[in-house]
Amino acid sequence: xxxxxxxxxxxxxxxxxxxxxxxxxxxxxxxxxxxxxxxxxxxxxxxxxxxxxxxxxxxxxxxxxxxxxxxxxxxxxxxxxxxxxxxxxxxxxxxxxxxxxxxxxxxxxxxxxxxxxxxxxxxxxxxxxxxxxxxxxxxxxxxxxxxxxxxxxxxxxxxxxxxxxxxxxxxxxxxxxxxxxxxxxxxxxxxxxxxxxxxxxxxxxxxxxxxxxxxxxxxxxxxxxxxxxxxxxxxxxxxxxxxxxxxxxxxxxxxxxxxxxxxxxxxxxxxxxxxxxxxxxxxxxxxxxxxxxxxxxxxxxxxxxxxxxxxxxxxxxxxxxxxxxxxxxxxxxxxxxxxxxxxxxxxxxxxxxxxxxxxxxxxxxxxxxxxxxxxxxx
Amino acid sequence: xxxxxxxxxxxxxxxxxxxxxxxxxxxxxxxxxxxxxxxxxxxxxxxxxxxxxxxxxxxxxxxxxxxxxxxxxxxxxxxxxxxxxxxxxxxxxxxxxxxxxxxxxxxxxxxxxxxxxxxxxxxxxxxxxxxxxxxxxxxxxxxxxxxxxxxxxxxxxxxxxxxxxxxxxxxxxxxxxxxxxxxxxxxxxxxxxxxxxxxxxxxxxxxxxxxxxxxxxxxxxxxxxxxxxxxxxxxxxxxxxxxxxxxxxxxxxxxxxxxxxxxxxxxxxxxxxxxxxxxxxxxxxxxxxxxxxxxxxxxxxxxxxxxxxxxxxxxxxxxxxxxxxxxxxxxxxxxxxxxxxxxxxxxxxxxxxxxxxxxxxxxxxxxxxxxxxxxxxx
Numbered sequence: 230x231x232x233x234x235x236x237x238x239x240x241x242x243x244x245x246x247x248x249x250x251x252x253x254x255x256x257x258x259x260x261x262x263x264x265x266x267x268x269x270x271x272x273x274x275x276x277x278x279x280x281x282x283x284x285x286x287x288x289x290x291x292x293x294x295x296x297x298x299x300x301x302x303x304x305x306x307x308x309x310x311x312x313x314x315x316x317x318x319x320x321x322x323x324x325x326x327x328x329x330x331x332x333x334x335x336x337x338x339x340x341x342x343x344x345x346x347x348x349x350x351x352x353x354x355x356x357x358x359x360x361x362x363x364x365x366x367x368x369x370x371x372x373x374x375x376x377x378x379x380x381x382x383x384x385x386x387x388x389x390x391x392x393x394x395x396x397x398x399x400x401x402x403x404x405x406x407x408x409x410x411x412x413x414x415x416x417x418x419x420x421x422x423x424x425x426x427x428x429x430x431x432x433x434x435x436x437x438x439x440x441x442x443x444x445x446x447x448x449x450x451x452x453x454x455x456x457x458x459x460x461x462x463x464x465x466x467x468x469x470x471x472x473x474x475x476x477x478x479x480x481x482x483x484x485x486x487x488x489x490x491x492x493x494x495x496x497x498x499x500x501x502x503x504x505x506x507x508x509x510x511x512x513x514x515x516x517x518x519x520x521x522x523x524x525x526x527x528x529x530x531x532x533x534x535x536x537x538x539x540x541x542x543x544x545x546x547x548x549x550x551x552x553x554x555x556x557x558x559x560x561x562x563x564x565x566x567x568x569x570x571x572x573x574x575x576x577x578x579x580x581x582x583x584x585x586x587x588x589x590x591x592x593x594x595x596x597x598x599x600x601x602x603x604x605x606x607x
Numbered sequence: 608x609x610x611x612x613x614x615x616x617x618x619x620x621x622x623x624x625x626x627x628x629x630x631x632x633x634x635x636x637x638x639x640x641x642x643x644x645x646x647x648x649x650x651x652x653x654x655x656x657x658x659x660x661x662x663x664x665x666x667x668x669x670x671x672x673x674x675x676x677x678x679x680x681x682x683x684x685x686x687x688x689x690x691x692x693x694x695x696x697x698x699x700x701x702x703x704x705x706x707x708x709x710x711x712x713x714x715x716x717x718x719x720x721x722x723x724x725x726x727x728x729x730x731x732x733x734x735x736x737x738x739x740x741x742x743x744x745x746x747x748x749x750x751x752x753x754x755x756x757x758x759x760x761x762x763x764x765x766x767x768x769x770x771x772x773x774x775x776x777x778x779x780x781x782x783x784x785x786x787x788x789x790x791x792x793x794x795x796x797x798x799x800x801x802x803x804x805x806x807x808x809x810x811x812x813x814x815x816x817x818x819x820x821x822x823x824x825x826x827x828x829x830x831x832x833x834x835x836x837x838x839x840x841x842x843x844x845x846x847x848x849x850x851x852x853x854x855x856x857x858x859x860x861x862x863x864x865x866x867x868x869x870x871x872x873x874x875x876x877x878x879x880x881x882x883x884x885x886x887x888x889x890x891x892x893x894x895x896x897x898x899x900x901x902x903x904x905x906x907x908x909x910x911x912x913x914x915x916x917x918x919x920x921x922x923x924x925x926x927x928x929x930x931x932x933x934x935x936x937x938x939x940x941x942x943x944x945x946x947x948x949x950x951x952x953x954x955x956x957x958x959x960x961x962x963x964x965x966x967x968x969x970x971x972x973x974x975x976x977x978x979x980x981x982x983x984x985x
Contacts, residue, residue, distance in 0.1 A: 272932075274938045275940075279943065281924075302907070302932040310926070310928060318925055546658070554679070554694075557679065557680070562655060565655070
């Protein structure tokens with residue numbers, strides 16, 4: 230491969246199948262094969278899973294959160310440690326969410342101005358201010374491979390006028406983010422975030438405005454914020470395929486296995502979601518045969534593995550009966566084993582999607598998952 | 608080696624250094640090199656540590672608890688799974704405590720008769736009855752390599768008369784346990800438990816009575832029950848070296864690193880204690896340089912490993928600064944990494960003791976640990 234191809238930010242689409250794409254994104258900490266699911270390590274650690282286990286199950290990249298890491302342990306402390314990769318002992322790529330979603334979704338008192346957003350810490354109630362420049366500076370300190378711009382994440386049910394004004398603010402903030410760290414000024418990439426709520430025309434306006442700013446990738450924000458699934462899919466189907474073809478596309482905070490497949494079908498390359506780890510801790514497990522609620526009495530004496538088609542440590546070594554016991558007995562090992570499995574399930578889903586796109590069989594893969602998950606309560 | 612040596616229950620003392628012994632105990636699931644520290648897996652899982660990690664840090668044997676496993680998930684359920692080894696995916700030896708200590712120390716309503724002890728479940732308050740025969744039957748179902756007899760564990764501060772009568776009951780119960788599973792009737796071993804409180808002469812009476820019953824090993828019970836350390840050491844020094852030389856000796860539920868070294872110095876071969884895992888979850892970590900309270904602000908920016916002399920996953924890969932962050936942020940990974948380290952510290956302590964006894968340098972080893980731990984609050 231030429232040197233050009235290995236430059237952070239380079240993105241190659243190797244194959245397509247309908248709107249679905251099979252690509253490679255180059256980052257300073259290695260290549261990412263897409264479509265990709267990214268485990269969430271909000272506070273600089275994926276809950277209950279060690280970096281060693283994350284590698285073993287095939288995690289290519291993990292997320293960190295600007296909002297949380299800024300508040301604790303502090304981005305400057307992380308910078309003094311040599312960055313988040315070194316601090317958390319993770320030498321593969323890291324993406325940091327900008328904190329916009331957290332500031333706007335958490336129950337913190339907040340005040341939005343043109344300049345930025347004032348909010349209170351969820352830890353001690355102290356006052357803080359995020360400007361576009363500030364969140365980029367924080368992400369510089371963290372040293373993530375992919376930085377996200379500061380955006381206003383508009384919740385479901387906001388009116389058209391508010392949403393239209395808000396997306397313009399998001400565009401102005403996006404421009405300031407890019408100006409704070411111009412394209413090519415370092416090894417870190419920056420993605421813009423398309424807003425516009427549940428109005429297709431506003432989504433197009435946001436996309437058009439952001440496309441003029443030279444980001445290394447584009448994200449769809451403001452979905453999975455409490456809306457009915459059809460509304461989410463409607464926006465996804467409308468805007469997904471319209472995003473710049475030659476750049477990686479990231480659907481933020483989505484979703485279930487079927488949501489991810491819907492995203493891939495509409496041209497999305499990157500996904501993150503806390504469902505696998507959160508559900509793991511609640512005993513809800515994803516398998517190739519459907520969802521398993523490990524608490525249920527039916528598993529009390531079930532000697533079979535959680536998922537006969539899974540290659541993870543949990544499925545290779547423990548029975549449903551034992552996993553049920555660990556959950557019931559509130560053993561910490563329960564969260565660990567369940568999280569390893571659920572993450573592996575999501576990682577394997579995108580592995581299979583990559584293979585299917587290469588083979589032109591993505592529709593078959595979707596049907597396979599739909600047959601198992603369609604009927605399941607989301 | 609001859610076949611005889613490989614028979615479960617066979618115990619060989621290879622070397623001595625003062626009263627300290629370096630031995631090998633044969634069990635159906637492999638040999639145990641003594642002195643040995645045994646991680647505690649009360650409910651069939653060592654808290655926050657996977658079997659894979661337990662193997663990696665050199666755990667030769669783990670504990671399970673008869674009382675807890677009988678109540679949940681139930682010993683018959685475990686038997687139907689093929690025993691605890693298979694259920695918990697642990698193919699090395701397992702020792703099960705009889706539940707005597709739990710029945711007598713937990714705040715359950717209990718009634719002792721000659722026949723046994725009635726108690727209430729800590730889970731749902733339901734009534735249960737343990738007889739000597741019953742606890743052996745439970746341990747048969749669990750399939751542990753080493754079973755413990757049912758004993759009455761007399762707390763600190765009970766009077767001489769009560770203690771004297773109690774040890775006689777413990778002896779009668781011990782005899783009934785052995786009769787329920789005569790020596791050599793299977794691959795499981797059975798250890799008697801010496802009681803007698805803090806009266807040296809009563810300890811001798813208990814030892815004399817139990818020595819007449821052919822157990823494969825002898826344990827010292829009723830220590831570390833709230834007494835001042837000098838009282839514990841007084842009994843340990845008096846009775847430890849008097850236990851049958853040719854059988855393995857087990858000091859139950861003890862203790863700190865210095866307690867374990869004191870035990871070894873007085874001829875004890877086996878130890879279990881929840882301190883390493885419990886303290887790990889509370890952020891108190893044992894290192895070759897002394898105790899570390901990882902919460903402390905002094906570690907906020909400390910890039911050094913927790914213990915520069917430790918070879919565990921935690922110490923090889925993470926800084927004190929990161930461990931402090933995980934603890935402060937209440938990340939589940941904190942318990943996992945801390946537990947791996949603390950267990951490794953205790954396992955290494957007994958590894959070093961084995962080597963020192965072989966080399967006749969056990970006194971030097973003790974001095975090394977005393978220099979670091981003597982001044983530390985216990």
